[in-house]
Amino acid sequence: MEFKPIIFYDLAGRVNKCYSNNTWKIRLVLNYKAVPYEVVHTEYPDIKDLLISKGVKPNVIDEYTWFPFTLPAVTLPNGTTVQNSRAIVDELERLFPSPSMRLDNGYTERAIRLAHDLMMGLGADNCYRLYSRTYNPRTTTHFNNVYAPFFKVSSLSELAESPLVWDGAWASAQDALKKTKELLGEHPEGPFVEGTTFSYADCLIGGVWQWLRVPNPEMFQRVMSYDESFRKHQEALAPYLERDGS
Template identity: 30%
Template sequence: MAAQTEPEIVLYDLACTMNVCFSPAVWRIRLMLNYKHIPYTTIFLELPDIEPTLKELGLVLDESASGSKRKYTVPAIQHVPTNTYMMDSAPIAQFLESTYPDPPLPLTSELGREIEGKARVVVGAVFSMSLMPREIGILSPRAQEYFRRTREALLGHRLEDLLDPDKEEQGWNAVSDGMRAVGELMRTHKADGWFVLGARPSYTDFFIAGSLQSARMVDERVFQRTIKYPGYGEIYEACLPYMEKKD
């Protein structure tokens, strides 16, 4: 019997009742680990446990570029060979690319920046409206209490207020043209392949596929509604080989 490869990365992920990854930010890193065949193991954390756990690991918050205080969040990783800890998908992606450069993964491009920026505004708006109030349904009771208390404090109203069918439909209709435009940007290099830059994936593809997989885990209907727009489903399908390890 062959010996198992020892993990080089410990990935701290967000727990849900399905015991699989559903966080879009964590999926970006998980896709990258899978693509690069980096051996890793996962530790799932309940929402209320993220801050105390990461503090205990010695992670320290600094101020963001805007001067606001950052928050403890996943993904976080431990690089086992160097006993290095870090969090947030962007610095983790940079670390993984520099430490494991083969196969290469472009982390940014002019087209990728345009897609990500527009998607955060357009797709992010309807995903917040349609997924946030439904996300609570895949959390443990303890995490549900934390999620409701923190999210409703930000919203100023109950999560369920977002689920008014008429308002939700109006929200999707309002961004329809924008979603179609972002999808067409994704298809810029379709003659060369279904990834954003053509034949090979980039971090932008994992940004898109991770968001779509998150939507699928929370509510299949939201996922299906999104992939009806050209571009989204093609990139999701192209990234499926890197989604097999999800726990």
């Protein structure tokens, strides 16, 4: 029987490169497992209708999930469409168990927390770069309407002169950067969270690196210079970052 590839739904942008930390989590898993997949690029305002049309139930809203319909999402070979990174990786582990993502290694939940905290700290700066450099016009408008109130501005363009960006964001991220350095330092033989063993925890941290790297190379380089372990970790992900667009 012919194997149907996974359909992987990623965010559209001005360049054919994945730039979302959330979709990178799953793209890294797919690339590491060498699972065949096809990419469908979707604009932000179209996500809800797309997923509803696929029969997807809304997310449960919690600290890490802010919206009922989000990417990443995948359509599995049996035709079922799944959203939410953890639900997707659980399905991929079930369907393609080798190589394992080592979800129960004790690092997954810590990496989820650190990725969240890094993004919250650096968020104002990176949201401005995404808004001004990355999105297509329809998504730019939608993104502004959603996130401008979060930063208490009428337009994300106002962040260009805001103390929240660059040094302000860097200061806000210091605790998360310190804890990420500590996490990567627990196995100093490196370069991965578990030393020489790759796991889903690396996808979570690596997703943040890529979220910075594509729209915001200036902050990406600043973060990489924070500690040698950060750059070694990013460089070790290279084989799984090669397929970064279609």
